[in-house]
Amino acid sequence: MINIQSLNKEFESRVRLGIMSILIVRDWVEFKELKSLLDITDGNLASHAGALEKNGYIQVHKEFVGKKPRTTYQVTALGKKAFTDHLSQLEKLMRQI
């Protein structure tokens, strides 16, 4: 039986896989660094990061550095658990092939 229900729909998109893969091995990461590491547009990153935040998987910190706004992201404990579960289910599925 291929158990796809155990895969987390919130991590289907490549962008979200990328965001979580980076945040899970780093502490706070800036918006522009995530954007360049993943080679995606501002809008694409903002919308997927927003969805991950809404699910409680990442947290967002916004501040001004001088006159400039700065947005940084960090994975939450909930996010770390959910993502590692997703990866182990993905590995399980790939081992069946």
Place this chain on the structure above:
Amino acid sequence: MINIQSLNKEFESRVRLGIMSILIVRDWVEFKELKSLLDITDGNLASHAGALEKNGYIQVHKEFVGKKPRTTYQVTALGKKAFTDHLSQLEKLMRQI
């Protein structure tokens, strides 16, 4: 650098991951068997299988067995190549974590 661009967008969805994982290790598989293995609705399977067919990743065979229509699917060479590439990129990404 996390290279998410090398992940194939056509295989993002869990359903498509499931369909390809089954078809890549089996020959012709019937619609109803795929549906039960993946535990999804007719509509969900039909729409994702249709998209994979449009991309040339799977082929569909329709026939009547007595008065009953029968639909079976098989992965194509193109599909096998694209999916194995996708899986190796996924493994590469997961090894970086």
